[in-house]
Amino acid sequence: MMKLLLTSIVICFCQFVAAQPPLQQFWVFNKARQGGTGLLDQIGSTGASMAYSVRKLRTAYAGPAMRVRRGTGTALATADVAFNGTTGAVDANSIVTITSAGTTSGVTVGSTMAFSTFYNGVSVYVATWYDQSGNARNVTQATESKQPRIVNAGVIDVSNTKTSVLFTGASSQVLQVAAAPSTILTSGYIGTASAVFEASSGSTVAYGFSPNGSGRWQTHANWGNFLYFDVGSGSYARFYFSNSGNVGLLRTYMMIASATAPRMQVFISGASITTGVTNTGTPSASPANMTTFNIGGTDYFHTGHQSEMIIFPVALGTNEITIVNNNQKAFYNTP
Known part of the structure; x- marks a missing residue:
């Protein structure tokens, strides 16, 4: 009887997993194996390429913050x-x-x-x-x-x-790691940045790769009154909109670059930005001379708090977007 019961449980579990999208299937198996409660335990996926936070994001992580x-x-x-x-x-x-x-x-x-x-x-x-x-x-x-x-x-x-x-801006404050987009992002440009920070006024860079303008995978937040998400080489693709109402306020931001439509997306506080958007160009692989990832800018310096930055090497799907946004909003008390 016990053997029959265990067999039934396993069959039901496998049927449940099979019904999920591929990314969610990985999460179900990963969470069942690890029993994790951190954000990265919940999202599973192929794993984050990089993840920085003032909170613990992964149960198995045993190092300092x-x-x-x-x-x-x-x-x-x-x-x-x-x-x-x-x-x-x-x-x-x-x-x-x-x-x-x-x-x-x-x-x-x-x-x-x-x-x-x-x-x-x-x-x-x-x-x-x-x-x-x-x-x-x-x-x-x-x-x-x-x-x-x-x-x-x-x-x-x-x-x-x-x-x-x-980050106070005036002191050129920036944290950096030597890394190429090809090692962080699929095909050198496909991926998701999920961050929690305060937008700056003026002309600033919140994070990303940029070899002095010849190509980009980065976010200006803000540049003037606008948030710009730039991806690609030369005449890079650009997604931008007015973000003046969020200056100095802690918000969750998610930027996604994909090979398929919609090729570029931005979410703020879990809401997809579709109003007042200018979207130009097609995202493409970043240039080979991009070798450093920055939190903050090296020439246009971020002013404001940054609490979390996660880069995924995939364009997250609807389920994963919801999981990440809801988790970040709940922890950081953002709208």
């Missing part, structure tokens, strides 16, 4: 910040492990403490934002003046009550 710096010279200290085991996010109660310590820093390498103890009364900056995808594509910044901030004079930076990384 980021490496941070306080002080300079002999007072400099760096530490790896763990996700709080209770909240699953970076916060005042996260445990940090000292990774380097100047002679007057007051800490020793290998010691641990609460994040709030580490940043007590001082400002703290992000030197490395670790990749949770499993691909070890950590974004880093060795130049102190270009490191974005996460604590201001003893007060943790937040947006919508959640810890967030602040």
